[in-house]
Amino acid sequence: MHDTAKVIAGIAVFLIVVLSPVWYNTVTGQASYVPQLKLPTDEKYCVETAPYMRTNHIELLELWKKIVVRTGKRIYKATDGKTYTMSLAGTCMKCHSNKADFCDRCHNYTNVQPNCWECHVVPKGVKTEATEHAR
Amino acid sequence: MMNRRDFLKLACFSVVGTPARSVFDRLTGKDIAGPTKEGQPKWAMVVDLKMCASKPGCRDCVDACHSIHNVPAFNNPKDEVKWVWTDSYKNIFPEQSHRFVSVEVQTRPVLILCNHCENPPCVKVCPTRATFRREDGIVMMDYHRCIGCRYCMAACPYGARSFNWKDPRPFIKKIKEDFPTRTKGVVEKCSFCEERLAKGLKPACVEACTTKALTFGDLNEPNSQVRNLLASKPNIRRKAYLGTEPKVFYLE
Amino acid sequence: MIEKSLKGDHIYWAWVAFLLVMIGIGFIAYMRQWDLGLGITGMGRDISWGLYIANFTFLVGVAASGVMVVLPYYLHNFKVFARITIFGEFLAVAAVTMAMLFIFVDLGQPARVFNIILYPSPHSVLFWDMIVLSLYLILNIIIGWRTLEAEHQEEAPPIWLKPLVFISIPLAFSIHTVTAFIFSGLGARPFWLTALLAPRFLASAFASGPAILIIMCIIMRRFAKFDIGQEATQKIALIITYALSIHIFFFLVEIFTVFYGGIPEHVHHFEYLLGRGGQSILTISAWISLVLIWIAFLLMINPQTRKTEGTLIYALLAVIIAVWIEKGLSFIVPGFIPSPLGEIARYSPTLAEIFITIGVWSVGILFLTVLYKVTVSIKKGMVS
Secondary structure (H helix, E strand, C coil): CCCHHHHHHHHHHHHHHHCHHHHHHHHHCHHHCCCCCCCCCCCCCCCCCHHHHHHHHHHHHHHHHHHHHHHCCCEEECCCCCEEECCHHHHHHHHCCECHHHHHHHHHHHCCCCCHHHHCCCCCCCECHHHHHHC | CCCHHHHHHHHHHHHHHHHHHHHHHHHHCHHHCCCCCCCCCCEEEEEEHHHHHCCCCCCHHHHHHHHHCCCCCCCCCCCCCCCEEEEEHHHHCCCCCCCCCCHHHHCCEEEEECCCCCCCHHHHHCCCCCEEECCCCCEEECCCCCCCCCHHHHHCCCCCCEECCCCCHHHCCCCCCCCCCCCCCCEECCCCCHHHHCCCCCCHHHHHCCCCCEEEEECCCCCCHHHHHHHHCCEECCCHHHCCCCCEEEEC | CHHHHHCCCHHHHHHHHHHHHHHHHHHHHHHHHHHHCHHHCCCCCCCCCCHHHHHHHHHHHHHHHCHHHHHHHHHCCCHHHCCCHHHHHHHHHHHHHHHHHHHHHHCCCHHHCCHHHHCCCCCCHHHHHHHHHHHHHHHHHHHHHHHHHHHHCCCCCCCCHHHHHHHHHHHHHHHHHHHHHHHHCCCCCCCCCCCCHHHHHHHHHHHHHHHHHHHHHHHHHHHHCCCCCHHHHHHHHHHHHHHHHHHHHHHHHHHHHHHHHCCHHHHHHHHHHCCCCCCCHHHHHHHHHHHHHHHHHHHHHCHHHHHCHHHHHHHHHHHHHHHHHHHCHHHHHHHHCCCCCCCCCCCCCCHHHHHHHHHHHHHHHHHHHHHHHHHHHHHHHHHC
């Protein structure tokens, strides 16, 4: 190998270019940006604890789907013993009535596109990005 | 006393026979129709064709079902999605149909929907178990899991299944908020209104029927209305010879 | 070894470029289907499988037919096929790839395809078909490629290859049998509900697949100056003749049972296919297929026309087209006509559907071109 220096330089340039968004955020201090979510005002506690919901809400929804569709049972007993009807549009959206500033804001930030609403219908009165644009 | 020969026979049978049996049942889909649990309902419907025909042109049940379930109206036979609808006597009961059947019977509309077979061929062929039979006998769809291979449509002897060839949303007249629509690329069909049964309500078609042509109930309940009707009146099922055990019965 | 596919004359590159363009067009059409759904095809509520599944069925047969050269060579030590066995295996690789792609493009929710593995369903024949097809694909890639590598290095193929070959032989029969079971296990579709389906599939496959193989060899001789030899060609032609005769016999047996048995549910499908409900693309192509298969039969059974390459080529093309129609559209679509509700629907593929189909074929043919190019380069290198 005679080109060791060139190879290392090449790798370095590659890393700098590929990781440029990371560098940019670090330098401009935007790495600490966290999307500000509008939490529901009338309810303090979700089905499970906030950290659990933050990381596992899709797993919980999938579990709910599985139980409702496969067994027909519709009541979920949370860890604290409280019971909830397992329904995305019916239960979740009742409190999280601001979809635009809660669901969408975080999903946009993390660039995930859940396809829930291709089938499930957003209840009336829930604020969505579409209604936001309409205003 | 069991002699050695019997013992060996029994041992061989229990080692080879039992698993072989259950493997065979799994492969042929026999295990789909499991035994009924104690106290578990087994839902069924009885359609009285005569009463149904007493109100010509009636579409009450069809409209009720299709509007609450967000069934799209494409208005062309290619893309059509149907959960419950009517067809001619000749098409639905070809083996009962001959030219001496009275005109009255021949011209009656026959209401058809998913038969919620006890031995459903659609469930047997589904490669993802997206369609399956619940313990209460309802053949359900898991719209989240369906890959849209349409093998179930090929396997259904009743044409009860529809595929979403296009995005259905633009074709739904008025979207009902408390029931999901479907998305393009999945198969759908009648669910015996399981979401209403869960609330103790009757299926929407039965509730909407003003001629009392539709009776819904529990086959495991000896005194249920459906059991009384089936015991007291002659009744037929569609293509019963296929061994699918349909749970929609017809009174002529 | 693969680098050998990068050296070729302008005809080779023009051909590769043409295939890439076709793949591109197919891909664009598929993107439309991805966005808008399968509604852009000619399929509908009554005829819910069409051109894609038709090609899938045909191609599984082509894949299985590789065994017709593999079996004599490995089980009977038939040395005449030594030069051609690898071509049979690579044909199988390309054909299985296409077959699986055709299943994929037929899915309404392609993003969920792995649900078949996530929720294994032993009572579904489609699940087993996926298993045997993937196994057969992997085995043929390993066997073909490793044998070629050994030839390249001028050494004997490794010992562990033999057991793999022996597994691949029954597997070839099983892929087509299981594919037949997808259809023949459906009580709802009397047209397909016949125990003769799997044997019929195998017979027509063993006629059409080797026919494609000979055509390929003739093309290679013309363009790559690579000859598998007259004896090998003639032996394969003989195999085709037997398979073709058995296929025609099976077809007539089926026709007898259906029409003499006279059960309306069975008869209706055949009557429609042969033109009862009026003429359509479907009925016309069915008749073309029937005429072609007899022409092919007469040309093949007569030693003179079979041994003359000029007439043999026509016979082989007739076999391929006839079987493609018979096992494709003439097999899938009539299963849905009349529908379980007595409905007589019509089906003709749309332009988008045809482009996607051509695209998938082009992917397979590109695979085949590259694999054959490498093989021929290595085999010719050995001679010089």
